[in-house]
Amino acid sequence: MRIGVPKEVAANERRVALTPEVVGRLKKGGFEIVVERGAGSAAFFPDSAYTAAGATLVDRAVALGDVDVTLQVQAPAAADVARYREGGAVVAAFQPASDAALVRQLAQRKLTTFSLVLLPRITRAQGMDVLSSQATVAGYKAVLIAASATGRLLPMLVTAAGTLPAARVLVLGAGVAGLQAIATARRLGAIVSAFDVRPAVKEQVQSLGAVFLEMAIEEHAETAGGYAKELSADTHQKELAFLAKSVKDADIVITTAAIPGKKAPILITAAAVDGMKPGAVIVDLAAETGGNCELTQAGVEIVRHGVSILGPLNLPSTLPFDASQMYARNVAAFLGHIVKDGQLRMDFTDQIINDTCVTHAGEVRKS
Amino acid sequence: MRIGVPKEVAANERRVALTPEVVGRLKKGGFEIVVERGAGSAAFFPDSAYTAAGATLVDRAVALGDVDVTLQVQAPAAADVARYREGGAVVAAFQPASDAALVRQLAQRKLTTFSLVLLPRITRAQGMDVLSSQATVAGYKAVLIAASATGRLLPMLVTAAGTLPAARVLVLGAGVAGLQAIATARRLGAIVSAFDVRPAVKEQVQSLGAVFLEMAIEEHAETAGGYAKELSADTHQKELAFLAKSVKDADIVITTAAIPGKKAPILITAAAVDGMKPGAVIVDLAAETGGNCELTQAGVEIVRHGVSILGPLNLPSTLPFDASQMYARNVAAFLGHIVKDGQLRMDFTDQIINDTCVTHAGEVRKS
Amino acid sequence: MRAVSELSAILATALFIFALNWMNDPKTARRGVVAGIVGMTIAVVATWIQPEIIHHGWILLAIAAGFVVGIPLSLVPLTAVPQRTALSHAFGGLAAGLVGAAEYFLWLGEHGTGAAVEMTHFRMGALCAEVILGFLTFTGSLMAAGKLQEVKWIPQRPVTYPGQNVVNIGVLAVAAGLAVAMVLHPDAPWARTVFFVIAGLALLFGILLIIPIGGADMPTVISILNAYAGLSAVAMGFVLNSKLLVTAGALDGSSGLILSIIMCRAMNRSFTNVLFGAFGKAQPAVAAGEQKVWKQETVEGAAQLLEQARTVVIIPGYGMAVAQAQHKVAELYDALTKRGVIVKFAIHPVAGRMPGHMNVLLAEANIPYTALVEMDEINPEMPQTDVALVVGANDVVNPAARYAKSTPIYGMPIIDADKAKTVLAVKRSKNPGFAGIDNELYVLDNTWMLFGDAKAVLSDLVKQFGSGGIH
Amino acid sequence: MRAVSELSAILATALFIFALNWMNDPKTARRGVVAGIVGMTIAVVATWIQPEIIHHGWILLAIAAGFVVGIPLSLVPLTAVPQRTALSHAFGGLAAGLVGAAEYFLWLGEHGTGAAVEMTHFRMGALCAEVILGFLTFTGSLMAAGKLQEVKWIPQRPVTYPGQNVVNIGVLAVAAGLAVAMVLHPDAPWARTVFFVIAGLALLFGILLIIPIGGADMPTVISILNAYAGLSAVAMGFVLNSKLLVTAGALDGSSGLILSIIMCRAMNRSFTNVLFGAFGKAQPAVAAGEQKVWKQETVEGAAQLLEQARTVVIIPGYGMAVAQAQHKVAELYDALTKRGVIVKFAIHPVAGRMPGHMNVLLAEANIPYTALVEMDEINPEMPQTDVALVVGANDVVNPAARYAKSTPIYGMPIIDADKAKTVLAVKRSKNPGFAGIDNELYVLDNTWMLFGDAKAVLSDLVKQFGSGGIH
Amino acid sequence: MTSDFGSMLFVFILSTFIGLGVIRRVSRLLHTPLMSITNAISAIAVVGSIVVVGADHPLGIRILGAVALFASMTNIVSGFLITDRMLKMFKKR
Amino acid sequence: MTSDFGSMLFVFILSTFIGLGVIRRVSRLLHTPLMSITNAISAIAVVGSIVVVGADHPLGIRILGAVALFASMTNIVSGFLITDRMLKMFKKR
Numbered sequence A, B: 001m002r003i004g005v006p007k008e009v010a011a012n013e014r015r016v017a018l019t020p021e022v023v024g025r026l027k028k029g030g031f032e033i034v035v036e037r038g039a040g041s042a043a044f045f046p047d048s049a050y051t052a053a054g055a056t057l058v059d060r061a062v063a064l065g066d067v068d069v070t071l072q073v074q075a076p077a078a079a080d081v082a083r084y085r086e087g088g089a090v091v092a093a094f095q096p097a098s099d100a101a102l103v104r105q106l107a108q109r110k111l112t113t114f115s116l117v118l119l120p121r122i123t124r125a126q127g128m129d130v131l132s133s134q135a136t137v138a139g140y141k142a143v144l145i146a147a148s149a150t151g152r153l154l155p156m157l158v159t160a161a162g163t164l165p166a167a168r169v170l171v172l173g174a175g176v177a178g179l180q181a182i183a184t185a186r187r188l189g190a191i192v193s194a195f196d197v198r199p200a201v202k203e204q205v206q207s208l209g210a211v212f213l214e215m216a217i218e219e220h221a222e223t224a225g226g227y228a229k230e231l232s233a234d235t236h237q238k239e240l241a242f243l244a245k246s247v248k249d250a251d252i253v254i255t256t257a258a259i260p261g262k263k264a265p266i267l268i269t270a271a272a273v274d275g276m277k278p279g280a281v282i283v284d285l286a287a288e289t290g291g292n293c294e295l296t297q298a299g300v301e302i303v304r305h306g307v308s309i310l311g312p313l314n315l316p317s318t319l320p321f322d323a324s325q326m327y328a329r330n331v332a333a334f335l336g337h338i339v340k341d342g343q344l345r346m347d348f349t350d351q352i353i354n355d356t357c358v359t360h361a362g363e364v365r366k367s
Numbered sequence C, D: 001m002r003a004v005s006e007l008s009a010i011l012a013t014a015l016f017i018f019a020l021n022w023m024n025d026p027k028t029a030r031r032g033v034v035a036g037i038v039g040m041t042i043a044v045v046a047t048w049i050q051p052e053i054i055h056h057g058w059i060l061l062a063i064a065a066g067f068v069v070g071i072p073l074s075l076v077p078l079t080a081v082p083q084r085t086a087l088s089h090a091f092g093g094l095a096a097g098l099v100g101a102a103e104y105f106l107w108l109g110e111h112g113t114g115a116a117v118e119m120t121h122f123r124m125g126a127l128c129a130e131v132i133l134g135f136l137t138f139t140g141s142l143m144a145a146g147k148l149q150e151v152k153w154i155p156q157r158p159v160t161y162p163g164q165n166v167v168n169i170g171v172l173a174v175a176a177g178l179a180v181a182m183v184l185h186p187d188a189p190w191a192r193t194v195f196f197v198i199a200g201l202a203l204l205f206g207i208l209l210i211i212p213i214g215g216a217d218m219p220t221v222i223s224i225l226n227a228y229a230g231l232s233a234v235a236m237g238f239v240l241n242s243k244l245l246v247t248a249g250a251l252d253g254s255s256g257l258i259l260s261i262i263m264c265r266a267m268n269r270s271f272t273n274v275l276f277g278a279f280g281k282a283q284p285a286v287a288a289g290e291q292k293v294w295k296q297e298t299v300e301g302a303a304q305l306l307e308q309a310r311t312v313v314i315i316p317g318y319g320m321a322v323a324q325a326q327h328k329v330a331e332l333y334d335a336l337t338k339r340g341v342i343v344k345f346a347i348h349p350v351a352g353r354m355p356g357h358m359n360v361l362l363a364e365a366n367i368p369y370t371a372l373v374e375m376d377e378i379n380p381e382m383p384q385t386d387v388a389l390v391v392g393a394n395d396v397v398n399p400a401a402r403y404a405k406s407t408p409i410y411g412m413p414i415i416d417a418d419k420a421k422t423v424l425a426v427k428r429s430k431n432p433g434f435a436g437i438d439n440e441l442y443v444l445d446n447t448w449m450l451f452g453d454a455k456a457v458l459s460d461l462v463k464q465f466g467s468g469g470i471h
Numbered sequence E, F: 001m002t003s004d005f006g007s008m009l010f011v012f013i014l015s016t017f018i019g020l021g022v023i024r025r026v027s028r029l030l031h032t033p034l035m036s037i038t039n040a041i042s043a044i045a046v047v048g049s050i051v052v053v054g055a056d057h058p059l060g061i062r063i064l065g066a067v068a069l070f071a072s073m074t075n076i077v078s079g080f081l082i083t084d085r086m087l088k089m090f091k092k093r
């Protein structure tokens, strides 16, 4: 079976779908792999490494058009759709909901497209879970960004020039990204506290040595699947009030609150920001989905009297080497799941295949 | 005695010479303090805080011209010299050697100028040692910069998407900045090794849990004062060869090698850089004094096939809040030392005063 | 002569005490053995050279025979050591019993001829005690040895029947009763017969005592029999009025007793239960032998296992994180490596609740990266691993993932903790982990639980290495 | 009656042993006291009710007197406890001596009238031993008590003179020699006189024994005298042929001996030196009392100090970093806080070799920030601090910085470790720190050194809390 | 007699061992109290004194005994009392 | 006799205490060797047997004694030997 890996064309996307190491593994698995020239260079994987691993370097046209399955990170570019082989397959990580038109195009082209962001978070699928792997990177990077943006050092230092107290970091939403942020901030010596609506999270936060902020939430904010539900209006009000107090003495706030498929919940109102210390920093990981802070503007830094609010986009791409490593392994695992002796097995009774398949045989399955 | 704190005018200098907290302490010490409007805003110290601490907000003219001592971070701007009160005193942190013209101007203006970078590194002076306090900030920040610039995560992570090995950080020159860099990189989970020519450093490196790279150095590279000497040509060659090998498998190299008053020694040749991994990062703290890497260009990032070389300038200013805190305490300590019951004591038998006084009574004492 | 024996007795006693003292510490233990041997030799010689001893040939012969049988007995494979010990208890008991009998008949014989050593009640009592203890130890130990050796015609599994207690106690009571009678009328015409009856009952009781005891309890029982043997020696001492016998016997008896108690605690069994065989209700630990249940290990036991191991693999999970036990784990790691044990950490990709969860914590505790091994690398090594220490991990070591299609974790690769020679698992309760499914690992034959908060359990464990207890 | 006393003797002995056993553990210690009292009462009563006792009035009187004096004696301020103990040893010795004398004269008296209990050599020997030990303990203890109480006409400081050893040994030898003579001819006409001479020499020797001993060694000496008192009781036991006396005496004697040895080790003094007073070369530790030298503490001792403290301030320095002892420090912190001790870390601004050096390490070891206190905040608290534990810090706690203008560190603010009630300092050698100047802190009266690598020393220290030793 | 002497020696040895064993294990915290309690126990000499003073002996002897009895009694009383006092002062845990 | 019985009891009690004390302190590692050495020591019954077999007693008695002697001797020999063997196997540290 022939696999194609194109160069990512989306703006500031530096990741690549397969790394040389994974290429090598797939080769052993009997796959034939073609890689577009320069596909990995932005992630520090030179073409030479790919050829060394057994891949053939090709033009974009080949990587898209002359293969059975194309592996990529971002959704196919509208301009590219026509270049994919009709009836071919594409694996990427994108929100179909966010671009219905594109999805229709893909269907028309009879492409079988899978989106890894739709993976069910079940144990079996953990090896393919790009959301987790990439959120891990994001959570880590978020702390670095915050640490650079703030005027302070994170750790406590007792020096001849006086004592610098440790910075206070508040993490809102302790999912994959949130937990990783907590761990990283703790590593740097900050005093970390965190908040989340799911009761299960409390123990997890403490398991990282951080403090969990208690807020009495009447309703049950967790779905059967272990995800967060949207909160009722008044509970949400309570939360806002509670957080407005909590952010006051924070030097850094990292927000990662998300509800799958929904717009990110607002956790920090403009008023709350006014209550914060000058020099404080908010890093809003939910920027892509609207942001957890009222003032967040995706991709730009805005400063509101002394408090800077960052809404960075696509953080994983800013650590392309490791992010790609993980993405590649995820994709490879997924490939191993959907390919059976050289053929795609379109068995929709399989939860993973069923949930991730966006378009197949000309029809749109998810939108 | 009346103390003036102007706003720093140098390009991207965000620090301020006194913080509200220190202002408060000096007030108690019987000083009268005037602060230029907005002096602290870039470091997140609003004017309100200063007034609250007992300072009076004034115009630049007053802060420079109508005080006994002006405290600042950077050297007086040439344009400003005329605005200082003739016979007044200035305390700042600058290399007189680097701008002889300015120093002459200051002398002509009969200013008594002290430069804190000239402080002897003696125990008594530790509380005033701005080089140490600011180098601490620099060493810390250098790691953050490197961590953001590299494509990798620093810590080791075993995840469902495979294992990410810890990044390898190499620190060259383990002085104040170097040691702090080591500590910070270790905190982030990197595998840290370090090298320095002073034998005493080995134990200090190990005392931070890092590995010290051994290189047989025949000559004694340490001065009586505990500083490094310039190496003889051939020892230096040996060092270059040795380091060329060492940098090969490093993901991050942070160089802080310096010899007081001299141009920074070259530690990494262009050839050595060619030997490094794509994606590797060099952060050269010695950029100001010429850089430890042959390719370093002060203030800009250059990429040599995959290896990016950063020569950041004035890092302390990028963490203005804490950097100013420490600077202010240093300056206050120094003030306490040179002022005796309301008068400057120009006692040149005192090592600290003698070493730091650049101009006095119209003559240039250091250049 | 008298003085000589007095002094030699004191000397021997002192040596025995030193022997036991030195046994406290592996370093001096072997010196202890030497002391014991010397003491014993002195005792033997001192007795031998007494004037009344004349039949040297006999003695030589018996001693020689002792060596002939004893040496091979000491070379049994280590697996057979328990049997060996039991067997020698049997010998001990036999000896005591016989000497007792001999004494009695001697007395009877000389009784007519007034040449007899006067037989006080106290003495007669001691004599009976000696005989009873001696003989019951004899048969009891034989049975125990048999069971352990799995001799065919001895039932391995505990045999219990209604009213067992009544019977056993009955037998013992009768024997005791008769003994009392004899003490009161040592020279009654019926005394001789009664004596035999008593001996017989003792022999019988020994058997009855062991029948209801299961393999799990054998070690304890053996050490109790050891104590009995000691007590019979004491009794003999009273009869022969020999302080040496009394001391040595008492040393053996008391230490044997404590030892059994300690053992019982270690296997959390009721001492009395074991002491009187299967008396009272059914016995958990015995059952443990047969069907799958949660077996508990004490920290002492665990420490022992760990420090005797050559290779230990620590498998941390979410529980370690919850307990924030990483520093204690690190202490354990230090303690073990310092003792030359090879310790590795097996990190499962999804151990904990976030990617790299274990890494964060272990790095904080300064565990060298080189000690962390990935699942794929460690699994091949597991079968050669002596002890797998599971610290608050559950799903990631759940064998069900291999075959139980129905479970959510089916298909997830796991760390093969179950393949290790011994598994020690630390958790607070019998609750399942994240996936909410039971974990058979915990009830495998080679698995022992250490229940409790990981931090607490591990610091207790570490203390074991700190304390003088283990060297 | 005979039986009663036999049994009561056994009972009392058992109780005494229990008493000592229970003293092993603060939790049970007080029970131990009770056991002791009961045992003693039994012993007294059992003797009292013997038929030959008839002068009950006398006994009552003496006992009453004993209470009258004893109770106040037990209420002395704790500072005076050593004297108190010494004094009571004196009493013990006196009692033994007197009884011995009494026995002897009794025998002499009845000797003519054959009514005498036969006086074997052994017995006479015991009697002499009793008298000598008793009387030397008497005067010795009195002297000791006097020195401690600083009675004016007793020289506090050790008095030594050339040939001292010869004299002392001489006196003892003569006494011993005479004793032998008496043993051989108990009823020689000169025996009576000799007896007095022996007693006199013993009294003299007691004084000579203590004269050369300095304050530092007193505690040890007292516990040796304690042992002597015990031995004299043993001797009495042999004379009166009372096992009870022998046991109790032996218990006292042996434990007293070990105790002294342990004490000596703790103060690293040669035991023999103390045992025979100032014999041999001059004594370091004695000097320690007077001039400034490095005093060492054992980890046991240190652990004891720490766990009895209410507040402990740990002062880390570069040495902690070099030894990478931060995790061990954290363990100690846990162990102490768990025991309710208040532990704080005093971080000096320039401790270590880089700004924040200590912070990095302590954060790694998970010491809560709240436990770290700045120099300026901690210094006012130092005088109320029970123990300051200096871990590899030197310059930052060097009092010279306050006044020694010549030194490079002059003017540097320091952590006032020297103001703490007790200072424990961990370092490897007597080398200076970074600034290369000596540090008088280490030789203050209230400072005790723990030499060795910080990591090693601290893990030993932590073990102390792990082990059963301290509760 | 010899036999008796023997058993005496025996008893002595054994008790010595016990004494040694006991102390070895004692926490250093308890050394001082321990010393004072053993001291009190060593006052077992009281038994001897009672015999001397109580039995029908010449006056002189009895006086000696009385003094001895008084002395040991003081020991017993103060010894036990002070031990208890010290123990009372241990931290409750 | 009573006196003797008394001292016997005394000796017994004391030794028991020692036995208890000793064991309490032993490392669990050493329990098995310990059991086998105490077992060997308990074979002190050999002393009794020697008297029985060696003295000038009727044949029957002597035979009993001989068997007893043989039995205890076996114990002694195997007991000590195996203990030593076990100890040999401890890791050298």
Ligand SMILES: NC(=O)c1ccc[n+]([C@@H]2O[C@H](COP(=O)([O-])OP(=O)(O)OC[C@H]3O[C@@H](n4cnc5c(N)ncnc54)[C@H](OP(=O)(O)O)[C@@H]3O)[C@@H](O)[C@H]2O)c1
Binding pocket: A123, A126, C316, C317, C318, C319, C320, C322, C323, C349, C350, C351, C352, C353, C354, C355, C356, C357, C391, C392, C393, C394, C395, C396, C397, C426, C427, C428, C429, C430, C431, C432, C433, C434, C435, C452, C453, C454, C455
């Ligand atoms: N790593 C990830 O990214 C990630 C993310 C989400 C989910 N997961 C899932 O989480 C699971 C991880 O497996 P795991 O074995 O590490 O954890 P686990 O399966 O959740 O088991 C944790 C065990 O630790 C015990 N425990 C909890 N607190 C303890 C304490 N204080 N002291 C001692 N024991 C304690 C619990 O038993 P007791 O309650 O009886 O003490 C429990 O059995 C997997 O199912 C994985 O799929 C992982």
Ligand SMILES: NC(=O)c1ccc[n+]([C@@H]2O[C@H](COP(=O)([O-])OP(=O)(O)OC[C@H]3O[C@@H](n4cnc5c(N)ncnc54)[C@H](OP(=O)(O)O)[C@@H]3O)[C@@H](O)[C@H]2O)c1
Binding pocket: B123, B126, D316, D317, D318, D319, D320, D322, D323, D349, D350, D351, D352, D353, D354, D355, D356, D357, D391, D392, D393, D394, D395, D396, D397, D426, D427, D428, D429, D430, D431, D432, D433, D434, D435, D452, D453, D454, D455
């Ligand atoms: N903090 C800063 O920024 C900075 C920078 C430069 C200089 N300094 C200077 O460094 C000094 C810091 O004072 P300090 O008290 O922290 O350190 P220090 O004065 O250098 O004393 C360290 C002590 O630790 C002991 N030590 C070393 N290794 C040890 C080990 N493995 N185990 C146990 N003890 C060990 C040494 O004694 P042994 O050799 O006998 O063991 C030494 O006395 C000050 O003089 C300060 O001015 C500080």
Ligand SMILES: NC(=O)c1ccc[n+]([C@@H]2O[C@H](COP(=O)([O-])OP(=O)(O)OC[C@H]3O[C@@H](n4cnc5c(N)ncnc54)[C@H](O)[C@@H]3O)[C@@H](O)[C@H]2O)c1
Binding pocket: A131, A132, A134, A135, A136, A138, A172, A173, A174, A175, A176, A177, A178, A195, A196, A197, A198, A201, A227, A228, A229, A231, A239, A256, A257, A258, A259, A260, A264, A265, A267, A284, A285, A286, A287, A288, A289, A312, A313, A314, A315, A316
């Ligand atoms: N900017 C980037 O480059 C980047 C990269 C990866 C992930 N992300 C974003 O980071 C966020 C977190 O990602 P993740 O994988 O951790 O998701 P996640 O689902 O694992 O975590 C989301 C957490 O938010 C919590 N939450 C939901 N509503 C909340 C509320 N009202 N208050 C508090 N907490 C609430 C949930 O309980 C959950 O724990 C998502 O928005 C994701 O899109 C951004």
Ligand SMILES: NC(=O)c1ccc[n+]([C@@H]2O[C@H](COP(=O)([O-])OP(=O)(O)OC[C@H]3O[C@@H](n4cnc5c(N)ncnc54)[C@H](O)[C@@H]3O)[C@@H](O)[C@H]2O)c1
Binding pocket: B131, B132, B134, B135, B136, B138, B172, B173, B174, B175, B176, B177, B178, B195, B196, B197, B198, B201, B227, B228, B229, B231, B239, B256, B257, B258, B259, B260, B264, B265, B267, B284, B285, B286, B287, B288, B289, B312, B313, B314, B315, B316
């Ligand atoms: N970029 C910034 O904003 C910024 C801020 C502060 C300090 N700095 C620079 O950082 C550097 C270090 O500052 P510092 O306070 O630590 O100085 P330092 O004197 O404390 O440390 C310099 C170290 O370099 C070592 N060294 C000298 N020659 C060497 C050689 N040939 N090879 C290896 N090591 C050698 C010395 O032994 C010394 O340990 C200086 O160049 C300083 O100007 C930069």
